[in-house]
Amino acid sequence: MSPCQDGHxxxxxxxxxxxxxVDGTGAPGFEGAVGxxxxxxxxxxxxxxxxxxxxRENAGRVIDATGKVVAPGFIDLHSHSGLWLLAEPRHEPKVRQGVTTEVIGVDGLSYAPILEPDRLAELVEMNAGLDGAPPIEFDWDTTAAYLARFDSTVSVNVAFLVGNSALRLATTGWDERDPVGDELGVMRSILREAMEEGAYGLSSGLDYPPGAYATTAELxxxxxxxxxxxxxYHTHVRYPLGDRFLDPFREAIEIGRRSPAPAHITHFYHRATFPGTPEQMLQLVDDARADGLDVTFDAYPSEWASTRLLITLPPWVQAGGPGPAKERLADPAIRSRIRDELHARGVLYAGVGGIADIRLGAFEQPANLRWEGLTLGEVGAEMGRDLVDVVCDLLLAENLRLNQVTPGPHLDGIRRFYRHP
Incomplete structure (x- = not known):
C-alpha cells in the first residue's frame, strides 16, 4: 500500500x-487483505x-472474510445470457456466485450480427428453450449496436463471440446445404466486420441448426x-459425428489445425455411454498441444446437462426455421420418420443415454405446468403416448420453448478433466 504524499x-x-x-496466477493462497x-x-x-x-483504521467498511477465499471475479466461459442480461441487468444469480465476466454468443447462437429483423425473431423463437425469450426490445442489427446495449447498463463484463448460425442466417438461411456463389465470402465479410466491432472470436454449436449444417472446411x-x-474458435462439437466419441473432438482440433486458430472445446465431457475413457479424450488434447496447436477446454462442474428440448430431434426437423419445423412436428408421417431415426440411434428407452430420462422444464401453458420437472417417460406414461408424440405435442403446445435436463458427464471424467494441467 502506498501512502499519500503528505504521509497519511x-x-x-x-x-x-x-x-x-487466491489471486488467479496459480500461486498458493496466502494470508492478507484486499482494499x-x-x-x-x-x-x-x-x-x-x-x-x-x-x-483498517481508515476504512469506510470492513468485511471479515475469515474462513473464506477472496479471489478475482470468475469468468464464465459458456454463458447463455445474451438476452437475459439485457432484461435483468443486475444478473444476481451469477454475480452472487462470483461471476464477473460472461462469454456470450456461444454454441454458434449469437443474436448479432443479424441484419434482418425477421431472421433475428426466428432465431429467438427457435432457441427460446435454451436462451429464453425475454420481453426486451430487439432494436439492433450489427455487432456494434448489440454490444452498445450492454455498455454501462449491466453488472458484469461481456466477451462476445460471433455464432456461425448468425453468419448462415445472413446467407444460406435455415437451409441444410453448403454455401454457393459468394455466400461464404459474405459470411467472411460479416465476421471480419463483427471482429472489428468488438467480437472476441467465432463460436459454433454443431448440434444446433442452422450452424450445425456447416462443414469442417467452412468452419x-x-x-x-x-x-x-x-x-x-469456441466450439460445441458435432457429437453425432463418426464414432460419436473421439471423432467430434478430432474435428474441432482439425479446424484449429487448418485455420490456424486457437481452438477451445466447450463443455468437454465424458458421457457414461462413451465406449472409451476420459484419458483417451485428454490424449487428443495433449497430442494436439505437443504438435504446437493452441487447444484448450472447459468442463461441466456437475453430472447434469441442460439444453433446449428440440435438440432431441434430428437436425433436419429444424430446416427452414421455426415455421416449417412446427409443420413437421404436427405431421404424423414426419413423426414416424423421427421415430425410426431415434430407434436406429438406440435412444428410445429409459436409462443413461435414453431420452425417456430427460427431465422437462420451462413450461408456460397452465395446462402443462404439472409436467414441470418430470421425465419424458413419466409424462408419456401419464398421457398414454409414446415418447416421440410427447416431444412433438409439447413442443407445439409451448411454441418450441421447452428446456431439458439430462444425465450428462460422468463424475470420474469431471474429476480427471479438472485435474488436467
Missing part, C-alpha cells in the same frame, strides 16, 4: 480481511500486518478469419 494512509472505501487470497480505493479506482493487496492495521475458413484479427 490512503483511505479504502472497502477492506476485505481475514480470508485466504478498494475510490480515489484512484484501485484494488490493492495488503500482505503485511502493519499495512492491514493502518488500512476452418471462418476460424482463420477470426484468428487473423486476434480471435479464437
Amino acid at each position: 494512509v490512503q483511505r479504502h472505501e472497502l477492506l476485505i480481511e481475514g480470508g485466504t487470497i 478498494i480505493r475510490a480515489a484512484d479506482r484501485r484494488l490493492v493487496v495488503l500482505r503485511a500486518a502493519a499495512e492491514r492495521d493502518a488500512a 476452418a475458413t471462418l476460424a482463420g478469419d477470426a484468428a487473423a484479427l486476434g480471435g479464437f
